[in-house]
Amino acid sequence: MVPLIFLFLTLFNYEVYGRERWTEAQASTWFQSQTYIMGSQYITSDAGNQLEMFQNDTFNPTLIDYELGLAESLGMTTMRIFLHDLAYSQDPTGFKSRLETLLQICSKHGIKPLLTIFDSCWNAFPKAGKQPEPRTGVMLSAWVQSPGVIALLDQTQWPRLQTYVKDVVGTYANDARVLGWDLWNEPDNSYNATQVTALEQLLPQVFDWARSVDPTQPLTSGVFHGVTGAVPMIQINNSDVVSFHNYDPASNFEGMVKTMQQFNRPIICTEYMARTRGSSFITHLPIGKQYNIGMINWGFVNGKTQNNYPWDSWQNPYTTYQPYLWFHEVFRNDGTPYMVEEAQVIKRLNGCPKGLKSTAASLKGLTCYNAYTTPLNSTDAAAACAKTYANLGIIGSAAQNADVMNYVSANFSSCDKFYIGLYQDAYGGYDWPMSGWTYDNSAYVNWKTGYPTNDTTAKCVVLNKDGTWTNQACSTPQCYICSY
Known part of the structure; x- marks a missing residue:
């Protein structure tokens, strides 16, 4: 027995040194230095789990570049990305x-990922190598735990886990491209009493291993069923910044925010955003913004994880029909948003990336504007706006018109006129066409003296640099403004 104990102590020396948990002031200073934290959980749409994303044979940087470009188009600043200990152990260098x-791809798109080290959800027996295909109509049917219950219960494997944590976190401990380290996703989600006992021993050590390499980024682990109990308190008491998961309606979500405060x-x-449970971008992102908390939803591009299906698909697979409303996911597999209105909300709350955020009274809440200097006819300009999840410019008040006029005058000297969305309908009136809504008559207009003319070919409207509006032929190429 003595030789075995000696062997274990030799293999696994738990004594570690490193930085302390951040003080409240240090954590606050870090948070205030960040661009607003908003993004999604991300896995490539061609991968069913973390191993398939990161193993050499199935790693797909071309797809990562494309899909993170979609995140950039929404102004997202982070992606929560799950790693796996077996992907590391079989090939640390690779x-x-x-x-x-x-x-490198994340940095190209202005995204600082939150990297997740371990995970206790779904398949408890991960294996390296070729991964199983997903089951038809079932969400996350190929997803695997890390490290899985065998390694959790076998303490002779913990030195391997220690090496993984210290090497990965240590390699990027001073890398500004990394937002932070989410050390364990939902640690006690699916464990029995014996497994939870082992977890209560291992989880604090995982935090210690990560701290031992002096990371300049925060450590965290998100609570998901309240803040009481041994495991949630280990998570909270070791986290530099606290994090949580919540898929409840807005009132309960706000209550959890107050609990975390x-x-x-x-x-x-x-984690949040499960549409059929009353958790959505439209209802929850404004609350996150109000309380100045980071917001990362589950699911990004629909693919092999099949996150469009709800949790009950494990008991009742969707084999004969599709859900009437997607559970998770932001984009369809073809790169179009599942709901354009959601994409617009995400962009607005991300601060109107690369454009104007007007604080003036608006029509239908459209407050963000981007101007473009490539001349297009009105139809093509509207189509170009739609590709950015926007409408051809909609202006709802005099104050908003002044904001837009000042924006284009200050930044786009090469253009004298910009298409906006107002157009003449079949009855001679002028309307705003809005994606997702019926056509709205314009209550606010700012016609230049003598306009609109009675020219039957001049059915489209442009904003002039002096803020006045004139009508002209829709076929004339002009610069244009998009709004969302």
Whole structure:
């Protein structure tokens, strides 16, 4: 027995040194230095789980580049990305090379990922190598835990896990491209009493291993069923910034935010958005913005994880019909948003990326504007706006018109006129065509003296640099303004 104990102590020396948990002031300083944290959980749409995303044979940087471009188009600033200990253990050098490639692509698109080290959800027995195909009509049917219950219960494997944590976190401990480290996703989600006992021993050590390499980024682990109990308190008491998961309607979500505020640390919601449960971008993002907490939803591009199906698909697979409303996911597999209105809300709350955010009274809440200087006819301009999840410019008040006029005058000297969305209908009136809504008559107009003319070919409207509006032929190429 003595030799076995000696062997274990030799293999696994738990004594670690490193930085302390951040103080509340340090955590606050870090949070205030970040661009507003908003994004999605991300896995490539051609991968069913973390291993399939990161193993050499199935790693797909071309697809990552394309899909993170979609995130950039919404102004997202982070992606929560799950790693896996087996992907590392079978090929440490190759794994870190692929992770480096991922970080380079993230940086290209202005995204700082929150990297997740371990996960206790779904298949408890992960295996490296070729991964199983997903089951038809079932969400996350190929997803695997990390490290899985065998390694959790076998303490002789913990040194391997320690090496993984310290090497990966240590390699990027001072890398500004990394937002932070989510050390364990929903640690006690599906464990029995014996497994939870092992977890209560291992989880604090995982935090210690990560701290031992002095990361300049925060450590966290999100609570998901309240803040009481041994495991949630281990998570909270070791986290530099606190995080949580919540898929409840808005009132309950706001209540959880208030619960997390008692810990006096920056807050990130690292999972939300399940439409059929009353958790959506439209209802929840404004609450996150109001309380200044980071917001990361589950699901991004629909693919092999099949996150469009709800949790009950495990008991009742959707084999003969599709759900009437997608559960998760932002984009369809073809790169179009599942709901344009959601894409517009995300962009607005991300601060109107690369454009104007008007604080003036607006029509239908459209407050963001982007101007473009490539001359297009009105139809093509509207189509170009639609590709950015926007309408051809809609202006709802005099104050908003002044904001837009000042924006284009200050930034786009090469253009004298810009198409806006107002157009003449079949009855001679002028309307705003809005994606997702019926056509709205214009209550506010700012016609230049002598306009609109009676020219039957001049059915489209442009904004002039002096803020006045004139009508002209829709076929005339002009610069244009998009709004959302």
